[in-house]
Amino acid sequence: MTLPTLSSAQLYLRLLQIAKPWWKMFAASLVFTILVAATEPALPALMKPLLDGSFVERDPLLMKLIPVALVGLFLLRGLFTFGANYATSWLATRVVLELRNRMFAKLVTLPTRDFDNSPAGALIANIAYNVNSVTSAGTNVITVVVRDSFTILGLMGWLFYLNWQLTLITLVMAPAIAITVRYFTLRLRRMYRGAQEAMQDITHVLGETIEAHKVVKIFGGQDYEKRRFFDATNRLRRFDIKQTVASGLNVPLVQLLAAIALALIIYLATMQAAQDKTTVGGFVSFITAMLMLLAPIKRLTGVNEALQRGLAAAEVVFGLLDRPGEKDTGTRTLDRARGEVRYEHVSLRYEADGPLVLDDVNLAIQPGETVALVGKSGSGKTSLVNLLPRFYEPTTGRILIDGIDIAEIKLTDLRAQIALVSQDVVLFNDTVAANIAYGRLGQVSRAELIAAARAAHALEFIEQMPEGFDTLVGENGVKLSGGQRQRIAIARAILKNAPILILDEATSALDTESERHVQAALENLMQGRTTLVIAHRLSTIEGADRIVVMDQGRIIESGTHTNLLAAGGAYARLYRLQFEMGAVSA
Template sequence: MASSPHTSSSLALYRRLLGYLRSDWKIFCVSLVAMSIAAATEPAFARLMKPLVDAIFVDKSQMALLFAPLALVALFLLRGLASFVNDYTTSWLSGKLVMRMREAMFSKLMRLPVHYYDDHPTGRTLSRITNDVNQVTEAGFSVITVVVKDGITVVGLFGLLLYTDWRLTLICIAVMPLVTLCIRIVSKRLRGLSRENQQHMGKLTQVLGETIDGQRVVKVYGGEQREGSRFTQVANSLRRNNIKQNSMSSLNTGVTQLFIACAIALILYFAGLRAQHNAFTAGDFMSFLTAMSLLFPPMKRITSISQALQRGLAAAESVFELLDAEEEPNRGTKRLDQPRGRLSFQDVGFHYPAGERLALNGVSLDIAAGETVALVGASGSGKSTMASLLPRFYEPSEGQICLDGVPLPEIELASLRAHIALVSQEVVLFNDTVAANIAYGRLGDVSRDEVIAAARAANALEFIESLPDGFETLIGEKGTKLSGGQRQRIAIARALLKNAPILILDEATSALDTQSERLVQGALDRLMQNRTTLVIAHRLSTIENADRIVVMSQGRIVEVGTHAQLLAQEGTYAHLYRLQFAEKDTV
């Protein structure tokens, strides 16, 4: 996948990352100052070696004997305080960065179109928010700490070495181009491996999620070995990728350290020669030797930071790819106060990106306010697609849909959806209380009396009151503690509380037993009163009383009429009806 312009440059990524901390620039400055002070103490310590050795051990100065140890203690006290301030502010800022990026990503998820979720595996999306954002902090702060703090340390120590003996220091400087070249070669490879690692992590999350969600199916069909094999394959790919990353990083560090070790060996040799000719004092040699020994760890960290940098930048690319994804089109400006609910499909066509043919082809249908229209037909005939176009989960490829004469794209998206309620076969409930799930139908201040009234109208009050904690009972993830019929009635109560003028019922009773269906159907009858209702039904017996029945086939409307009219026509609907009841009789 080609990188977008904003992700092609590491500098641009950094600039964008730091933009999330623009309001915290004062704390960031404090962190940099503390970092710089802590870094400056290392060359200061090396410089302190010269007077300490020359004055105390060579000149036998009593004054130096008194003040040099105090200066040493003061220096490390300053370093400890600066390091604490740096670590605290860096941790605070990195936590803020992660939190704000996660908030931005979650907010983005709420604005992404439905087709984004169709095209992107859930596991990869979850991995971006849980895993990739954490790795971004490595590019944001771990690297900054090393580059700034160790960079200042290295520059200060090099300055001290130059001041002490510039000829010997030139040997160190000569090694730097070789180190830089090594880092550039390895960095490119590490960035690619980091991208692969994110893909593997997304697949791992996906396999885990699918196995956990479908654990009953796995057990019944004996799929444990197959799922175990899938997991092992992905985990092994992740393991191999980590080995490659660590190997490349280790190779980079080892080669760089070899160059530095050769430079240090030469320096030690020539320093020894100069000391033999009295060109060095004992203090100079100790200061130079201390600076050299202190130079090695920050140089090692700087050369080792490439892996964290590339992993973090690759994660930042992944995060910003999500943040830059195209959102749902919401250019409408009209807000609906109390729509009547008159709908009009005008020569509507729709094509799924991966579909071989049009899911809807020239569909025209007018639905009066308060009318109940049922959509029937074989799977793939376009019923659910028509229902998905109403709340603008998808946009028509051609034609338009109007609400009270206003084209849907001209209506502000939140205003449109505020007037639509949905009850589907796959009920979505949250791991919260019964009351909270019902009140979700109308976010804001909802009284307990309103929740109880909605539950009563949905034929749910009796079973809710029998639960251990009544309305305060936690229903579990996806409502697993409730039966299918109970979940449906909670969803109906939620829709009743919303009191929207337009209602979509998508196979709302198809998976229920006879007793549950009777309770749910009674609740649905109350829900549909005085509402424009679009019913997608598999069981034709549930839509016999609809005002009109629309029969669909291969994306087109082939018949329209009442139940009696369509039976009298002896067409597609009559054939489906007889076929369904013939199957029922044979059961």
């Protein structure tokens, strides 16, 4: 989905809205910033009485007061600067925290299609890295702009007070400076947008290589991955160089224009001093103020780089936040389903112009019935079960649970009726207990955990672990064997106690001993539940109440194992082929 591009003003207003709850701290940072700026003209203002009163007129009172005033001035500046820095930093970190939490909250509600279409590396980069740049636009930049703008106004006011004719010359350069800044602003935004996309590519390549490191090693893909990584990092380098060129030319050009104005003013001021039209103190005060203008002008010019980086990051952040979450049109609640499932004329396309993945499927499953889905890869088995928890929406047709269209059931209530155990077990880098009681850790007792683990044939190996249920399993259960991971997943499903169960190749890729334990655990899990089993190994589903054979998104056969074998159709051919292959491998 393409989202509308926001202007710089719209992005900034949205950032300010994020900071609105902490407006008091924001106001404090602005007040302290303005106070710091207000002290800037005081230094050149002190130069005039310092030189004229102390050195020329030799006023004893001024000779004592001026040093004290200088110390007091810098003491105040130090206090105001600390207050401004603290308030700005507090606000910046709070805005980042808020944005990260909002982005993550959006992430967990995105439709499954979004995860299919968005590389994980891009999503990680947005939340982990890009959001940091937003603070440059949201807080740091505005502080610099406010401080230096007030500083320039104050110094210009003092300059007008001292000599308005000379000060007017500085305004001649303003249009040229504005045009220069505008040109580089647009170029920098494009460069930062491209750099962020390059960073997402880097994160994506890193994530894939780390996750698939065994495949990389066994198939000799190191050189290929190094080339991919080099291409991604080199693309980022090129954008960085273009940023450097743009920002590197921006500041010197603006400073050159300011220096031309300064040189002209100094020349005219010396001419006036030679004609006794200004005092020594006035001349030094004027030049000091002029020189002090260079620093805030430089910062205001340089801040454009950080501003464009922040706004480019804000585009990405708000692009994620503006994505629509899962559609939850359901209004009906469902405490506990009986487990009747019915597919009525269900068809599915993943893309509007894509092929039919499911084609007019009709299937009725009774409460407590075990139905196995078999067929070649790509026949639509997984797509069919993925529609039940509404990971995807059917293109046409409807699905009912206990006679209720699942589109009318609240998503949380719908998914509370379903448990899933798949071949690709997902475990979190947490304790055994946290993985079994995932989503309900504070709601279940240790006795319930033990009962679930025992029913899943997992209690024995859990008790042998160093810290039992409190043992960390590592990333995706890397410290456990394949069979142990499966039994932890089964214990999770047993503890959930949902009336509908989906088993997606739950016993494949296991050794004989592990498969025996897992099969026994699954038998405990399936008791009294409506179960949909996706299976490639037909020997594991011979006892199913019904076997449904799928091909090219359609149901072509349905019946018991014995009846389908006797019919001599597609199931019989699949079974015979697997039997022959098993005999050969044996």
